[in-house]
Amino acid sequence: MKNEIKDRYQAYLKKMKSAVLLFLFVNFLAPYNSLAQTERMLPIERGSLLLNEHPPLLDSFVNDGRINLKYVRTIGHFLTDNDITIYKKAAISGRSKATIRHIKHLIEKQEEGFQDNLLVNDETREVFYELYLLNESLKQKSLANAQTKMSFNDKIKMELHSIKSKRGFRYKNSITDHEAKNINKNNLQEDPKDSPFWHQSVKQVPLDKRFAQLARAKKIKAKKEMVVLFDKSSLSGSAPKINVLDLDLDNKWSLKWGDEVHTDVVGSHIFAALGYDVDHPYYYEENKLTLIFDELKEIKNKEELKIKIKEIYNIDLEPFITTYGTVTIQMTKELADLQPYVGKQYVRFKKCVLEARPDRVKRMGSFLPGMLSNEDRRELRGALLAHQFIGNWDTREQNTLLTTVHMGDYKYRMSAVFSDLGASFGVVQGIFPPDFKVGLVNEFPWEVASYKKGTIKLNSSINSILPPYQQATYQDLLWMAKKISELDGPMLRNMINKAKWPEPIAELYFHKLASRRASILNAFDLTDPHPIPFDKNLTIKVDGEYVVKNGELLIDIDKDKNPESFLSKKGRLTNYGH
């Protein structure tokens, strides 16, 4: 009997305990949890591609007011038939299974519309825009891949654009004929509609969390400590990098070293905060990333990796390496992910950046900033000021990207990505010898915009004045200036912290970005909704020694840990001076 009472009492206590826990969860934890959940679950829709005036290039899709099925099929075959292998003597690459499936969904809608003798409407036009962009982007990618080295003409063009942009971005407060025709005169800074090129902010997601929201939608899982597997060497770009695999072998990453490891992270966060889709680079501190080699791959150990990086990029990787050797059982006790790789060769680094290539995202070519009237899009014209804000120099078309994002359950959305935003935050170029270096805080001016005699002047040079930037007007830039004004101090700090610069440098960048932001708002005569205090004479002492004095970095902090250097102007083309 006693036991029975005891059991009942125990059961009662158990029930009460559960009830208390439930009460605590509902009243205290759930609100925070639901906030995180909303952010996590909030879907990102594709938006609309339709412009007020449809580009004449789309007329081929229409025949007597109805769908021109023959044309739709011609484009459909080019995009989906793997037996079409050549375009203008260039090998076609980039047709992934998921992209093909997505395109077939689009084509099938047109097939049905044709059988129903449907009159062309906004829904069908959305598909025409998308098919056209995908088609041209695939062609662009194939031709770009065929050209392995930058031509002399391209180099000259880059130089000319750099010079021209330094002097040429001047704007008077006026309304162009184009704007008069296309924009609501009562609201000249009207937001564009959500589109694959840009999305409005939503209350539930703070601006500095938009990068994370995009990453979740793409199922990117960057752990605090990563183990990745060597896949293959990379031949693209000038920053040293290789392609690696996630341990699930479904997802891929690009592993990079050099002067962009901090800048790419902040640049991408800021662009995401302003409404753009971006690449997803994550910074890894000393020994937080382990690269495992497989004896069956082209590179089997640290020595071979060094040789390959030297061969492709002419950069000595040794100063970036901390430890290497064979994975031991002891190592697996500290990092369980290493368990299947005992006995394999590995290498770890002082610092690196891991950029996601998730299975959910399929990359096509550029997003065609100069095609299909994209130069008319405010969101692309306004991006010029976003580039200026972070001081991004490398604005070439090849750093724009058209992607297809799998949203699950075989549903896809097109998304335009601003890629490779790392050539920013203080860029210097050398001609003799040819070289360039990014992320030099002392080369990152305190101001980016100024107003004199009724004219706004921007001072950051870019190497490619793409059509939307050429077409950008005062009103477009004012629109972007308002977006930049929405970034407050804590947001800016949070985004800078993601780059994990040494503290004094992060602080200096915070003050410089706040100052650049203020210069933009002042130039456009905007009232600052979130004033961020900054000090152009910022001074920081560490252990009694001046590290930053009067707003200038004096000491190359932890030079051994940062082999690319924060002061030396020797860049990737001169082996960072090593």
Place this chain on the structure above:
Amino acid sequence: MAINKIFKILLFSFISSNMLLAQGTEEQRKYVIKDEKALLNFINSSGQLEGLSLYNHSQYTYFDLYLDTPDFDLYKNKLSLRFRKRVFNDSLVTYGLQLKSEMETVSSVRMEIEEAQLDFYRVKTDQGWIELPKILDIIFSRIQNNKIDISSKEMQYALSSIQKWIQLNAESTISPFQKIAFLKLKGLEREKIATIRPVLFGSEKRIRSHIYIDPAKTIIELRNMPMNSLALSAVPDFFKKNNTFNWILETSVDSAVFYSLFKTNKTQVEIFEFEVENKYFLHEKGTEIMNLFEKNLKSNFQMENLMDSKYRQSIKKFLVP
């Protein structure tokens, strides 16, 4: 005339080999089963053969609807085209349209081009737009319910709907149709693709097994083979749970029955065969293991190699006067 024939054979071989180098291939071997009881005992007991372990994991049911031109030009060109409904362990269902080539030798690789997701394709009927899988299910449900009456109104409606769908989509972006057009084979010119219609239907039960290396129960030569390297999404649960087991091959015991949709003396054809597929990431090494496994199959179960696909075997039997 003979030169012409040789040229055609060479051309076909060249096209086939090029196709095989491209995407959509599988290395598969087929066997006639002589000692059915011994084989099934071996599979049911998840037995072992010379260092290779077997794990019988699933039973699948497939429903097939084979297609061809009125003159059997796919058959003549050593191709087969089928709608396939797959039922995995009585739960998961998928639909696909597959184009496959015949094997040229007992160990050759087959081309396989699949339109893998049919759910978003629809057929316009008198009752409006209907999903293609629903139309296919009208046909396949006859087999399930053992009502093989091809002249029934329902069946005729389904068959004509399928034929209509093919006519309207022959020049669309359906991968098998794109491939047939690309191959430019005799009797399969672009306009002839629209004449393709259902010719056979049937079902098959497949007993599926993994063939793998268990390091604790194998021979030295196999123990040191590198672990298979596949994307996690492609790794079966069995190997996720037993991560020291090295997955090399996949096998299935197939028992199928097919019914003709054209006039023939036979009412049905039954097929019983064993299939082995290479799943190893180092393909050539996987082929070596296939050879080893084949040697043991032949000595233990008196199996013989088979080259014809189920479609080819069935048509040969149905077309016998």
